[in-house]
Amino acid sequence: MARQLDIPLTGIAAALDALRPWTERAAERARTLGRPVLAAVRVPLDPADDLLAAALACPPGVPRWYLHQPAAGRTWLGLGAVAAVRPGPACALGGLADAWQAWRPLVETDVPEALHWVGGAAFDTGPRLDPWRGWPSAEMWLPRVMFTRDGDEAACTVAVQAVPGQSAAEVWAAAADGWQRWSGVPPERAEDPGARLSAASLARSDGDRRPGTAFEDARDRWMRLVAETASAIRAGRFDKVVLAREEVVPLGRPADIAAALRALGRRYPESGVFALWRGDQCFLGATPERLARVGTGSVEVDCLAGTAPRGRTPAEDARLADWLLHSGKNLHEHSVVREWLRARLAPLCTHLEIPAEPGLKRLANVQHLHTPLAGRLRAGQNILTVADALMPTPALAGSPQKEAMAYIRDREGFDRGWYGGAIGWAGMDGSGEFMVAIRCALVGSVSAHLYAGAGIMGDSDPAAEWEETVLKLRPMKQALGLEVGDDGGES
Structure with missing residues (x-):
């Protein structure tokens, strides 16, 4: 209790x-x-x-x-x-x-x-x-x-x-x-670990890979869309499109939101663990990506695009990191986002500092190419005007933005809602911070809607992009007890 x-x-x-x-x-x-x-x-x-x-x-x-x-x-x-x-x-x-x-x-x-x-x-x-x-x-x-x-x-x-x-x-x-x-309302009872949601009490998720299952059908549909999108990019319609998928899991019992948030904080300490409650729904997640932080005349922005898994050993982890830092597809994807952010921030700033080469941001389950951008804001700018100028970035939508957004609306077949949007705060002096709402789920009384996406380029491999979304869904699945972690326990 x-x-x-x-x-x-x-x-x-x-x-x-x-x-x-x-x-x-x-x-x-x-x-x-x-x-x-x-x-x-x-x-x-x-x-x-x-x-x-x-x-x-x-x-x-x-x-x-x-x-x-x-x-x-x-x-x-x-x-x-x-x-x-x-x-x-x-x-x-x-x-x-x-x-x-x-x-x-x-x-x-x-x-x-x-x-x-x-x-x-x-x-x-x-x-x-x-x-x-x-x-x-x-x-x-x-x-x-x-x-x-x-x-x-x-x-x-x-x-x-x-x-x-x-x-x-x-x-x-x-x-x-x-x-x-x-x-006068007592705190909710914290459920015992044995009473938490388990994959056995829910509909099958990505762990069930048998042909003919709903998982297989969803994967085939998504991979076909990735192939079509990559073809459109090669034809010159886009520079990049970020496709997302929604996985809906019926709940056999109410989700343990407290346990999920605490698990996310333990496993992903470098992320921002967030939750918003609206009616009987809770939108929660652990996002590694800052949209913008504004202080007294200053702004900081994360460019996070390009992904590889973490290795099971230090040697494998280093090999994957080196591959990511030299991957043509991922470096191109990252540069599209970085240059877009530069173009959006430049009119708002008197000065911008952008490293020439990306580094790595390592999380428990994936690692990303990362470039921090920092600048001095012009008079009259605040956290809301900055965040609005950056939403949604090519890391979540694509480039050109308007054309990519129209394509997403037409082809994805579901409402992303606040997934890919922004969560944050604003001070009355114009300061504040917003995080990009990724690695997240919308949990209701009878089902959980989980979201993940991948940046599609002209040379994207549909199978590899699918596996990237599987990795990105894992934090929320483990936190909600829908998937067992690699260490044999629920994270």
């Missing part, structure tokens, strides 16, 4: 006490301006708090956003929503920038740097189809409660919205009542 949330509750109580004078100021400004005003405070917490348990303690209807970066020692958890912004139907993150920044002067707080808007965006702005119905093309919201842990420091930020006509007492009572309704 996950422990009771006594320390977070204590932090909330302290924050609510500290919030009283700020609600008075917010209520007065809302009355004067005739529009809503935010109030917020931050109090310290014990860094030993189990933030994942706090996420699972909330009722299903409460918006929840979780990001854990094990290697950096950072964890973020946003609960509830005080304010939210969505773009129009044909816009993504860039359509949020003005509405989000409009809140900046409408905050009563002594810690404006503690206000972090969280959310993300879909891969494509088209209409959402099952299982993504109800998910917007993009959304950012200010959590009612934000827990943050950075190394040995932890804090809790509580925010509330004052609307014209409300008294300060009513504003504060709304904040206190909202938390009291949440805090």
Whole structure:
């Protein structure tokens, strides 16, 4: 049983006490301006708090956003929503920038740097189809409660919205009542390892390779599409197209989300482990790829394209790494993405630094060609404008972008939803960080939808591209207990 949330509750109580004078100021400004005003405070917490348990303690209807970066020692958890912004139907993150920044002067707080808007965006702005119905093309919201842990420091930020006509007492009572309704819900029970989902309790997945199975049919269809796409690239229609596939696994029992997220954090510490809950669905994953990080006038972007498996021995691992660093197909694929990123970032920056040759980013199951890009931003740019300019990169869509996107919509046959999109946060000063939502799954009450893709070039081998997606699906399969790890246990 996950422990009771006594320390977070204590932090909330302290924050609510500290919030009283700020609600008075917010209520007065809302009355004067005739529009809503935010109030917020931050109090310290014990860094030993189990933030994942706090996420699972909330009722299903409460918006929840979780990001854990094990290697950096950072964890973020946003609960509830005080304010939210969505773009129009044909816009993504860039359509949020003005509405989000409009809140900046409408905050009563002594810690404006503690206000972090969280959310993300879909891969494509088209209409959402099952299982993504109800998910917007993009959304950012200010959590009612934000827990943050950075190394040995932890804090809790509580925010509330004052609307014209409300008294300060009513504003504060709304904040206190909202938390009291949440805090009466006990944490979910952590299932015993023996009770976790297993391949035996579910429909067959990629582990069943017998001819004539659904696996074989799906592989044949996908390989035919890869061959057709490679032919179109050789004919000059595209430079590159990233094809993805969706694997749907019926669930015999509810997935153990807590166990999955903890397993991903242990096995992939260099990745960003994320989760967003919406209704009875949870979108979760462990992504190795940063879309963009923006600080005070600076931007950092990852170019991650080109993949090889990890070796079972140091010698085999080194051989595979050397092959990847000299693979013509993978180097070409990587250069297409790198040059596209350069072209998109250049108008936003006064200066860009890009290494001449890619290095390696090694994960537990695969290794990628990796080039970090860094630059100084021009005035007026922020994390949302930068992220919008980069979505989706050729690492997830292809090049030319518009033509590749149209081809994907026409040929893939399913809605990627937020797979291939972005997950992240934005500070009111324009800073923030977004991760590319890959190595992920959308888990509902009766099924899990897993996603993986591969960059197709003119000389792509369909069988090799299929095996690449098998490798990329493995992290989520093992974390959810759908596949046994190489060490004989579930990761």
